[in-house]
Amino acid sequence: MTQTPNIPPVIESDEREYRDTGVPSTVAIAGHPIHPLLVTFPIAFLCGVLATDIGYWITSDLFWSRASMWLIGAGVATGIIAAITGLLDFLKINRVRQHSAGWIHMVGNVIALALSLVNFGYRWGNEAQAIIPTGIILSLIVATTLGVTGWYGAELVYRHKVAVIGYGPNERP
Structure with a gap:
């Protein structure tokens, strides 16, 4: 006999949403969504730019300015690939568009990629001088x-179980 867990009163109104089995990603290999895998690369590269910029600011070593350019380039390239897979899910999965989280996620990431392209262009041919402060x-x-x-x-x-296939309250693997 399966017992259903107690749900705190804070989310009782959302109980049905939390108990459904989820919505699979439309871009997957053998049932595994691709977008969550791909986003790790642009996140790491583009957040790493802040670290290398700080490294240049502290040391004035040109290595750090070159590293920033490479990280921005790699971040934009992998970000575009991740964005394509995310956009396909955004367009094909209604649940993503029904929640503000989906819109904020998409618009914010487009802004981050656009600002990264601006950052790359600003530094082109002027790597070191472009770091402080812009x-x-x-x-x-x-x-x-x-x-x-x-x-x-x-x-x-x-929360919204996008790109997740789980088991309902009365199902077992």
Whole structure:
């Protein structure tokens, strides 16, 4: 006999949403969603730019300015690939568009990619001189934006069960 867990009163009104089995991703390999895997790369690269910019600010070593350019380039390239898979899910899964988390996640990530392209263009041919203060400010804004959009991406997965196939309350694996 399966017992249903006690649900705290705070989410009793959302009980049905939390107990459904979830919505699978439309871009998956063998049932595993691709978007959550791909987003780790642009997040790491674009947040790393803030670290390398700070490294340049502290040391004035040109290595850090070159590293920032490479990280921005890699972050934009992998971000575009991750964005395509996320956009396909956004367009094909109604549940994503029904929640503000989906819209904030998508719009914020588009802004982060656009600002990263601006940052890259601003630094082109002027890597080191572009870091203080404009480059580091752009890097900080992008890293902060990715933190916020990552939060909302997690809301989609963990709260709204997008790209999740689980078991209902009366099912067992």
